[in-house]
Amino acid sequence: MRYIISCENPHRHFIQIEYIVSDISGTTLELQLPAWRPGRYTLQNFAKNIRAFAVYDEKGNALSFEKTTKDCWQVKTEGAKQIHVKYEYYANVLDAGSTYLDEKQLYVNPVNCLLYVPGREGEKYEVEAPLPPEGGCATGLPNRVDGKTVVIEATDYHQLADSPFIISDTLKHHSFSVPSAPISEGEGLGVRLWFQGECKPDFERIENHFRQFIAAQLNVFVSFPFTEYHFLFQITPYQLYHGVEHQNSTVIALGPSYDLMKEQLYWEFLGISSHELFHAWNVKAIRPAEMQPYNYSKENYSKLGYVAEGVTTYYGDLLLYRSGAVREYEFNRNLHLLLQKYFHNYGRFNLSVGASSFDTWLDGYEKGIPHRKVSIYNEGALCALMLDLLIRKQTGNDFSMDDVMRKLYEEYGKTGIGLTEEDYLKAIETVSGKSFRIFFDKYFNGTENYNELLRECLETVGLEIKDSRSKFYYENRFGFKAENKRSGALVITEVAPNSIADRAGLAEGDELVTVNGIKLQNNLKEWLKYFEEETVTLTVLHPSETKEVKLTPTAERYYRTYWPQKMRNASEEQKENYKKWTGREW
Numbered sequence: 001m002r003y004i005i006s007c008e009n010p011h012r013h014f015i016q017i018e019y020i021v022s023d024i025s026g027t028t029l030e031l032q033l034p035a036w037r038p039g040r041y042t043l044q045n046f047a048k049n050i051r052a053f054a055v056y057d058e059k060g061n062a063l064s065f066e067k068t069t070k071d072c073w074q075v076k077t078e079g080a081k082q083i084h085v086k087y088e089y090y091a092n093v094l095d096a097g098s099t100y101l102d103e104k105q106l107y108v109n110p111v112n113c114l115l116y117v118p119g120r121e122g123e124k125y126e127v128e129a130p131l132p133p134e135g136g137c138a139t140g141l142p143n144r145v146d147g148k149t150v151v152i153e154a155t156d157y158h159q160l161a162d163s164p165f166i167i168s169d170t171l172k173h174h175s176f177s178v179p180s181a182p183i184s185e186g187e188g189l190g191v192r193l194w195f196q197g198e199c200k201p202d203f204e205r206i207e208n209h210f211r212q213f214i215a216a217q218l219n220v221f222v223s224f225p226f227t228e229y230h231f232l233f234q235i236t237p238y239q240l241y242h243g244v245e246h247q248n249s250t251v252i253a254l255g256p257s258y259d260l261m262k263e264q265l266y267w268e269f270l271g272i273s274s275h276e277l278f279h280a281w282n283v284k285a286i287r288p289a290e291m292q293p294y295n296y297s298k299e300n301y302s303k304l305g306y307v308a309e310g311v312t313t314y315y316g317d318l319l320l321y322r323s324g325a326v327r328e329y330e331f332n333r334n335l336h337l338l339l340q341k342y343f344h345n346y347g348r349f350n351l352s353v354g355a356s357s358f359d360t361w362l363d364g365y366e367k368g369i370p371h372r373k374v375s376i377y378n379e380g381a382l383c384a385l386m387l388d389l390l391i392r393k394q395t396g397n398d399f400s401m402d403d404v405m406r407k408l409y410e411e412y413g414k415t416g417i418g419l420t421e422e423d424y425l426k427a428i429e430t431v432s433g434k435s436f437r438i439f440f441d442k443y444f445n446g447t448e449n450y451n452e453l454l455r456e457c458l459e460t461v462g463l464e465i466k467d468s469r470s471k472f473y474y475e476n477r478f479g480f481k482a483e484n485k486r487s488g489a490l491v492i493t494e495v496a497p498n499s500i501a502d503r504a505g506l507a508e509g510d511e512l513v514t515v516n517g518i519k520l521q522n523n524l525k526e527w528l529k530y531f532e533e534e535t536v537t538l539t540v541l542h543p544s545e546t547k548e549v550k551l552t553p554t555a556e557r558y559y560r561t562y563w564p565q566k567m568r569n570a571s572e573e574q575k576e577n578y579k580k581w582t583g584r585e586w
Contacts, residue, residue: 001157003114005129010103013092014051019085019115024077031085032118033071034296037097037111038162039244039279041360043299046112047071049090058082072297089113094234096242096253105168105196106130107234109244109251111161111296118297121157128152132169138194139165140230140249158293162247162284166196166232174203178214180223189214190228197235198257205261209325213274216323216583217281220315220402221409225285231273235260243272245279252276267330274325275316282315283308286408289418305357305364306444307424310380311405313338314388317381322583331582332564338385339465339562341378342450346371346497353379354421354445370508371497382450383443389457389581390439391432397580403431461581462567462574467560473528478551479558480506484522496558504549511541 004018021029033047047070055063055073057080065075075083091099091113099112106129108114114127129137131150137143141163143152150167154160172195179188191210195201218224226248236255243252252272259265288302302308321331342348349371356364356373357380364376388401407427412419421440428436442448455465470476479499482492490512495502512520515527516537528536535552566586567574575586 001116001120001123001125003125003127005106005108005127007101007106007130010101010106013090013101014088015091015099015101015106015108015113016088017086017113019087020082021085021117022082024081024083027077027079029075029077029083030068030118031065031073031075031115032297033113033115034111034161035071035298036296036300037109037244038291038294039246039283040097040365041300041302041305042365043361045070049113051088051090053087054085056084056086058084069297085115094236094253095240096234096244096251104170105166107164107166107168107196109164114160116157116161116296123156125154125157125160126151127154127160127165129165129167131167135167135169136171136173137165137167138171138173138192138196138230138232139163140228140246141165159247161294161296163249164232164244164246164251166194166234168196171196172199172201174201174207176207176211178211178218180218187224187227189218189224189226192228192230193233194230195233195235197233197255198237199233199235199260202261209270210273212323212325213270213320214277216319217274217278217315220319220405221281222406225280225413229277229280231276241268241272243276245276245284247284248280250276250279267326270320270325271316271330271334274320275312278312278315278319279308281409281413282312282405285413286405286419287412289420292416292418299361301358301361303354303357303421303445304419304424305360305376306353306380306383307419309376310353310378310382311384311401313377313381314384315401315405318582324584328584335385336563338378338381339454339564341375342382343562344494344559345374345378347373348379348449349447352445352447353383353443370495379450382454386443386450386453386457387428387436387439389460390436391428392577392581393457393460394432394434397577399431400581404428407431458564459567460574461578462570462586463564463578464567466563466565468563469557470559470561472525472559473532474501474524475559476557477528477553479556481559482512482524488522490520490522490524499558500551500554500556504551505547506538506540506549509543512538513541513546514539 002020006016008016035043035045055065055075057063063075063078065073068074091101094100097109099109100107128149128151131148137150141152141154143150152165174193177188177190230249232249232251234253235257237257238255240253240255243250254269288304290302291300317334320326351373353374357376392400404427425436425440475481478501479496480492480501481494482490484490492506492508492510495506495508533553535550538549540547540549578586
């Protein structure tokens with residue numbers, strides 16, 4: 001199986017692709033384009049980016065074809081033993097899971113744009129693409145330079161689909177090696193850092209921190225599932241934060257460029273890098289049974305998003321702190337964000353994290369209707385936190401979620417056996433020596449409030465959740481959130497159920513125009529502070545009408561701020577538990 005890629009007029013963002021299929025025996029041949037990509041569990045319908053689709057035999061004669069689904073073509077082969085499929089793919093989105101072409105780079109996620117023949121995914125695949133005179137190729141796949149082209153090789157379509165590449169003459173590259181763990185018999189890891197876009201990476205600083213969290217992850221799993229790992233960074237001049245995991249690589253899109261090495265974005269840079277590397281074990285190796293192997297043509301429903309993304313989110317942050325790569329403040333801040341999102345999301349009372357995982361294919365990557373669902377990342381991470389601390393308490397710190405993940409990697413990740421919820425439960429119960437069936441029923445498959453158990457678990461390691469009022473008066477006293485849109489409109493984004501705002505008739509999407517007859521100009525916070533403790537009248541623009549709403553403050557409080565902090569009277573046992581959990585001194 002072979003692809004030839006060309007890039008005529010790259011400013012138009014159309015990639016020319018020729019797909020050559022040999023050894024054809026039937027009278028018809030199906031050609032399939034993936035409808036989604038692993039790492040984002042929703043249909044994305046990449047076929048909408050294809051134009052000028054045509055098929056020819058080896059002599060150049062046109063062959064007839066028809067679409068049988070939105071992204072599957074059936075070709076009448078007319079006895080041809082080899083066909084050439086030619087089409088153009090529009091590549092004008094730049095994020096961690098897209099395909100993009102301009103004058104500076106060719107960036108391809110093969111799962112977006114490269115066809116395959118169903119039933120022949122197991123054959124070898126080869127991609128030939130143009131290489132600029134001073135250019136390089138960033139990818140986790142073997143590749144070789146052949147004149148003015150680079151040839152990328154894959155053992156099968158699954159490997160190809162899971163291996164993005166960037167070809168550019170402006171790539172920045174840095175490499176180093178991380179030795180294997182003392183208890184491991186495996187090889188060390190060759191780490192390759194690739195940066196595309198305007199940026200000034202401090203490679204010495206980056207390498208130091210990457211070494212730390214990579215070693216911490218290796219200590220959990222004991223061995224690497226690969227000998228090389230490639231971090232492909234797309235650095236943009238505008239704000240962006242997005243990462244996608246792959247078999248032995250990741251693409252991470254971050255911006256703005258000028259903030260990369262500054263404190264806040266740099267810590268996010270480390271956090272997303274740690275998260276995506278952990279995925280190399282958890283979801284690329286330890287994979288839900290429903291996705292073993294991937295079916296690219298339709299939904300792959302699974303309830304285990306709370307393992308794939310939740311556990312990864314938890315460990316991505318924890319291991320950064322355990323390794324010493326980030327400070328206590330960054331660790332607490334990340335936990336604060338998890339708590340904040342949980343307690344502010346009233347969808348937690350309506351849909352479990354397991355059901356929300358199943359529904360990622362429905363609306364998992366958009367806000368959706370008010371208070372319908374939860375996040376597999378956020379609630380999944382808090383569940384992983386509670387499980388870890390419960391196992392540690394149950395076993396006197398002899399075992400933890402580290403042991404669960406190591407067991408899953410040995411029994412499922414290394415063998416290619418798909419993971420089920422029962423398998424996950426069994427692994428936890430085997431490690432802890434305790435039944436966790438009720439936990440699964442309440443917190444994974446039910447809508448039980450995390451509050452009480454979460455606080456109990458954190459208390460075992462000397463942490464408490466400090467909650468205080470929101471800095472926004474309208475959140476704290478009236479129970480609604482609002483933000484200024486680019487148009488200048490001030491729009492309500494959330495309303496707490498049964499809050500003062502809700503009872504007064506405010507709803508998501510309403511535009512706030514005036515307060516007590518005064519036109520709002522990005523100053524709602526200031527005016528409500530000015531009218532503090534008074535009844536205020538808001539002029540509200542609905543889609544079809546304008547109305548006035550009166551809000552009177554009471555003793556009710558909403559949208560609190562939640563922050564983890566160390567207990568002042570923590571016992572020596574709690575301090576020791578904290579040390580064993582985080583690897584850091586109290």
